[in-house]
Amino acid sequence: MVSREEILGSIFRVIDLFNRQAPESERLAKSEDTVLYGPDAKLDSLGLVTLIVNTEQQIADDFGKSVSLANEKALSERNSPFRTVGSLVSYVSALITGQQDA
């Protein structure tokens, strides 16, 4: 069972990677409240896509789980699972739990 805290740790590692390459004003805070998508986000759409792809890779590295975050439904949803770090953690958690229940 992968805990929410462990998933949050994985996403923080992805944010660390992003922040190492970003100028100070564009860095992301390591918080569940950090906005990832929408008008208030520091990421542009390609930045978000890159973060999603890196999160998939990080989850595979950390937990040996293959999750596909970037499906058409998730990318198109009005109530996007990518809007904050917290909602992304919940989305990843639900996908991993779904795999375990299957």
Added chain:
Amino acid sequence: MPDRPPGESSVARHYDAVTDAWQRVLGSNLHYGWFEEGDDLEAATQRLTDQMASMSPLPPGSDVLDVGCGVGTPALRLAASRGYKVTGISISSRGVDLARESATRASLAGTVRFEHLDALSTGFSDGSFHLIWLQESSHLIRDKTTLMSELYRLQRHPGQLLLCDLMLGRAIGLPEVYQRRDDLTILESVFGKVQAESIGSYGSYLAHAGFVEVETRDITEQCRPTVTWWKKNLHERRAEILRYISESDWSDFVRACDVIDRMFGEGFLTYQIMSAWKK
């Protein structure tokens, strides 16, 4: 005065790093060209500046703000051919240094000046300029609402804004960004963070800021040969260019040229000139 250091953003860092190499690839103008039969890259890039300038009825002596002036070539041409008094601003300190050297060499330092400033916070007074000129700089500025509002503030009344840039042929959503991520990542690695928007979005930003009489002209076909010339220069001047960028960056640039050409062909990417007025 500016409330943010202009050299701090990723765009500024990128342009400081690539300006020397880009002059060998893109030519001295650092812009796309407007090609007519028989033109080489130099003639076509000058033609784009001239065609854009011909859309302005403003007389010699008018004050012009060139936002994102690159290495200053269009600003110097506007001063020499139209008699404008031009202030060029850029967040790239390297670009500003080269532009100042060019102005001195061209004996135009009295009518053209270049400043290392951020377009979103220039510190200039309200109504400082008759003409605001953006040649391929707006796609690098993410906050276009603030940009257009600030430019409207700086615009004299009445005054004109002229803009040319790469624009998306239509609005795209996250699924398409995901689908095209490899191509878009190559473009970002070569050209820096690009905030391209659709033609409709530009119209909305301008209208929201208060600009009126917005006119748009699609010149994609006139500009498209530019990337063929970039590829030619990349191959012919490879050894010289590799003094400034790595082999891998050189290869990415070649790939980026192919990506842009394909995107032009698909109508995903277009090249537009826009004119708008403050009245």
